[in-house]
Amino acid sequence: MDRRSALKQAALLAGGLAWLPSCDFGPKRVAVALDNLQLDVNLQDLLAKVAATIIPSEENESGEASPGLARPGAEELDLYRFILVMVDDCMEKEDQQGFSNGLQQLVPFTKAHFEKPFPQKEQAENEAIITQLMEMEEAPAATENAEVSPAEQLKDIQAFLGITKRYTIQGFMISEYFMTEKFPYKLVPGPYQACVSTEGLTVM
Amino acid sequence: MANFAIDSKDNRTYDAIVIGSGISGGWAAKELCEKGLKTLVLERGRNVEHIKDYPTTNMMPWEFEHRGQVVEEIQKENPVISRCYAYREDTQHFFVKDTEHPYVQDKPFDWIRGYQVGGKSLLWARQVQRWSEYDFEGPARDGFAVDWPIRYADLAPWYSYVEKFVGISGNKDGLDNLPDGEFLAPMELNCVEKYFKEKVETQYSGRNVIIARCAHLSEPQAIHLEQGRAQCQNRNLCQRGCPFGGYFSSNSSTIPWAMKTGNMTLRPNAVVQSIIYDEEKEKATGVQVIDAESKESIEFYAPLIFVNASALHTNTLLLNSKSNRFPEGLGNDNGLLGKYVAFHIYRGKISGTYEGELGSTTVGRRPTSGYVPRFRNVYKQETDFLRGYAAGFSANRRVEREYEGIGQSLKDNLLNPQWGSWRVGSHMMGETIPKETNTVSLDPSQTDDWGMPLLKINVDYDDNDEKMIQDFFEQFAEMYERAGFTDIQTRDTGQAPGLDIHEMGGVRMGKDPKTSLLNKWNQLHACPNVFVTDGSCMTSTSTQNPSLTYMAFAARAVDYAVQEKNKLNL
Numbered sequence: 020m021d022r023r024s025a026l027k028q029a030a031l032l033a034g035g036l037a038w039l040p041s042c043d044f045g046p047k048r049v050a051v052a053l054d055n056l057q058l059d060v061n062l063q064d065l066l067a068k069v070a071a072t073i074i075p076s077e078e079n080e081s082g083e084a085s086p087g088l089a090r091p092g093a094e095e096l097d098l099y100r101f102i103l104v105m106v107d108d109c110m111e112k113e114d115q116q117g118f119s120n121g122l123q124q125l126v127p128f129t130k131a132h133f134e135k136p137f138p139q140k141e142q143a144e145n146e147a148i149i150t151q152l153m154e155m156e157e158a159p160a161a162t163e164n165a166e167v168s169p170a171e172q173l174k175d176i177q178a179f180l181g182i183t184k185r186y187t188i189q190g191f192m193i194s195e196y197f198m199t200e201k202f203p204y205k206l207v208p209g210p211y212q213a214c215v216s217t218e219g220l221t222v223m
Numbered sequence: 224m225a226n227f228a229i230d231s232k233d234n235r236t237y238d239a240i241v242i243g244s245g246i247s248g249g250w251a252a253k254e255l256c257e258k259g260l261k262t263l264v265l266e267r268g269r270n271v272e273h274i275k276d277y278p279t280t281n282m283m284p285w286e287f288e289h290r291g292q293v294v295e296e297i298q299k300e301n302p303v304i305s306r307c308y309a310y311r312e313d314t315q316h317f318f319v320k321d322t323e324h325p326y327v328q329d330k331p332f333d334w335i336r337g338y339q340v341g342g343k344s345l346l347w348a349r350q351v352q353r354w355s356e357y358d359f360e361g362p363a364r365d366g367f368a369v370d371w372p373i374r375y376a377d378l379a380p381w382y383s384y385v386e387k388f389v390g391i392s393g394n395k396d397g398l399d400n401l402p403d404g405e406f407l408a409p410m411e412l413n414c415v416e417k418y419f420k421e422k423v424e425t426q427y428s429g430r431n432v433i434i435a436r437c438a439h440l441s442e443p444q445a446i447h448l449e450q451g452r453a454q455c456q457n458r459n460l461c462q463r464g465c466p467f468g469g470y471f472s473s474n475s476s477t478i479p480w481a482m483k484t485g486n487m488t489l490r491p492n493a494v495v496q497s498i499i500y501d502e503e504k505e506k507a508t509g510v511q512v513i514d515a516e517s518k519e520s521i522e523f524y525a526p527l528i529f530v531n532a533s534a535l536h537t538n539t540l541l542l543n544s545k546s547n548r549f550p551e552g553l554g555n556d557n558g559l560l561g562k563y564v565a566f567h568i569y570r571g572k573i574s575g576t577y578e579g580e581l582g583s584t585t586v587g588r589r590p591t592s593g594y595v596p597r598f599r600n601v602y603k604q605e606t607d608f609l610r611g612y613a614a615g616f617s618a619n620r621r622v623e624r625e626y627e628g629i630g631q632s633l634k635d636n637l638l639n640p641q642w643g644s645w646r647v648g649s650h651m652m653g654e655t656i657p658k659e660t661n662t663v664s665l666d667p668s669q670t671d672d673w674g675m676p677l678l679k680i681n682v683d684y685d686d687n688d689e690k691m692i693q694d695f696f697e698q699f700a701e702m703y704e705r706a707g708f709t710d711i712q713t714r715d716t717g718q719a720p721g722l723d724i725h726e727m728g729g730v731r732m733g734k735d736p737k738t739s740l741l742n743k744w745n746q747l748h749a750c751p752n753v754f755v756t757d758g759s760c761m762t763s764t765s766t767q768n769p770s771l772t773y774m775a776f777a778a779r780a781v782d783y784a785v786q787e788k789n790k791l792n793l
Contacts, residue, residue: 072629072630073629073630073633074629074633074634074637075630075631075634077631077634090634090638092634101290104288104289105289105290105292108288108289108294108295108296109289109292109294109295110295111295142630142631146629146630149629150628150629150630153629184629188626188633188637189290190290191634191637192637193284193285193290194285195283195285197637198283198284198285201638204283204284206281206283206458206460207456207457207458208456208457208458208587208588209457209587210457210587211410211411211457211585211586211587211588211589212585212586212587213411213412213413213414213585213589214413214414214417214583214585215583215584215585215586216582216583217581217582217583217584217620217642218582220584220586222622222639222640222641222642223622223640
């Protein structure tokens with residue numbers, strides 16, 4: 020596998036494509052190069068939206084998202100890239116399929132069965148939708164002309180959300196931000212202290 | 224004419240040849256070179272130079288594309304190596320993949336290998352406990368294998384000799400079942416480990432909990448600085464290779480030391496196929512080598528040969544060294560070569576929770592753990608199984624996070640962990656009894672890409688092992704209960720032999736040429752200018768991590784070999 024050169028090529032190509040009119044989700048127009056998954060840029064953007072719903076950015080006092088400042092979330096940390104790489108490289112074919120199906124079913128399913136489809140503008144609304152999906156125990160009744168049964172759809176969506184949550188958390192906790200600013204990891208940690216009072220110590 | 228010079232036999236003749244550059248080969252090389260012998264060190268794998276060839280050593284966790292995980296495709300194609308605890312994204316370049324070097328498993332055997340200069344000394348767990356008198360006496364007392372031709376007193380000075388150079392952190396515990404050595408400052412047990420030590424030592428006689436002795440420079444001495452090594456920085460990233468030389472490896476220590484003498488020629492990518500035996504001289508005269516890259520065949524010559532190819536490979540090499548005199552393999556007059564292979568039982572694990580010491584924790588990292596020396600059947604037979612087990616012991620303060628839900632609450636929870644209770648755990652390291660039925664042999668038809676017959680491994684657990692595992696569970700569950708630990712859980716990993724990475728034997732030492740291959744100097748009875756000082760020489764296995772003993776054997780054997788050479792006996 021040679022993801023790096025693939026990425027380079029994709030980036031070079033993207034230089035030419037950057038002027039094309041974009042739609043849907045703003046400036047990220049380069050799909051992450053993958054070996055096994057086939058997910059276009061729109062689906063990758065959708066994944067990014069789910070990850071950002073799981074670990075949101077935080078707004079500063081002026082009401083603007085502040086990636087450099089306070090507490091970045093999945094979006095600023097580009098966690099969707101990590102999730103894609105992990106699913107693509109570290110999961111079995113079957114689970115990759117479930118992930119891929121679930122991601123693709125997310126919008127159609129919520130359109131068909133929910134009051135509001137995913138994604139919405141507000142974090143709270145998106146959280147409600149994703150939570151509802153994750154906690155749903157019974158699939159809704161089938162709508163007319165549905166190609167895939169809602170039960171099948173829901174199963175894949177829940178598998179997808181489970182995987183995405185797991186890797187979002189992992190990506191967040193092993194991010195440079197988390198491991199430098201929040202819980203500093205040091206290559207050279209200093210002497211081992213065998214018995215220290217927890218009083219006033221950062222829990223880590 | 225230049226080619227002629229390069230190819231001439233003189234240019235391929237040395238005073239000594241060492242086959243293998245791992246932990247024991249590195250020692251043989253260092254000792255031979257220091258004693259002034261022009262020494263050729265042959266290594267089947269690529270060269271790995273200290274610091275320069277540790278590509279991941281200074282990488283941060285988030286810099287690994289898969290955050291440490293080995294990708295699915297590699298794991299699927301290489302199930303054996305993927306089961307090794309140390310095979311991770313940051314270390315995988317130092318391990319042999321199953322697909323690259325196949326072998327035949329008559330019974331499941333996880334053969335963990337590192338083909339490079341330094342071998343597995345780059346990757347080892349760095350635990351260095353001495354054997355005791357009770358370990359060397361074991362086979363004779365309990366009537367298995369054959370009697371060791373040496374006793375603790377024979378090896379003790381050589382333990383000291385290598386320990387001083389290697390640099391061993393340890394505490395002088397004064398235990399006769401785990402003798403003290405030449406120690407640098409010990410690492411420290413944490414509060415819960417100390418608590419367990421106190422509970423165990425006051426409630427049981429003959430049971431101890433100590434800080435494990437490890438090959439780390441806790442307090443480097445002049446001899447270590449001279450090697451270019453520095454104090455251990457407690458990074459605990461050892462298997463990536465240590466830029467400080469904080470732990471001992473051939474790469475950081477013996478190989479550069481040997482190189483500095485000017486007497487060593489190191490030849491990587493040299494697969495030794497066989498040892499050449501000269502029937503007129505009644506001696507080994509050299510080795511037949513295949514260049515791993517060009518696949519060219521080439522012979523090297525020396526009057527003295529050290530075999531340190533790793534336990535099972537040394538068996539392969541000797542079995543494959545056939546001649547009219549030795550049709551079944553070099554030195555194999557009694558047909559025992561490749562038999563009595565043994566290993567350590569690592570199947571038993573136990574864990575628990577401790578709710579005390581909740582005001583304390585540890586800070587930083589520590590590259591060793593607590594250790595419980597063998598307490599079963601040490602002074603006399605007292606159970607319905609032979610021998611016994613040592614165990615690790617460590618305690619860690621838990622950090623707990625709530626992973627429920629999504630959104631801001633999840634994020635807050637991830638960023639605000641809470642102290643949990645202490646988690647305690649032990650794993651057993653059990654002695655197995657070498658048996659004639661646990662064997663390695665050459666596959667009669669299949670060869671590898673370099674023309675070497677594939678090794679067939681036929682090694683299994685027995686009833687004694689099963690009883691010992693149960694006893695470990697019972698004894699440790701009781702010790703944990705008496706210490707007030709709760710939520711005690713035992714687990715039999717069910718792992719195959721080999722994953723302990725302590726495979727030993729096949730070329731065992733003994734007093735009698737009829738029942739052993741090597742004499743008390745690690746010399747083939749039937750071909751005395753060949754010395755075997757790696758794990759294959761082991762007559763029995765005891766419970767200690769074996770590398771220290773191999774190093775001591777290597778240094779001792781070189782000393783003897785050079786004395787004999789000077790007396791013109793070799």
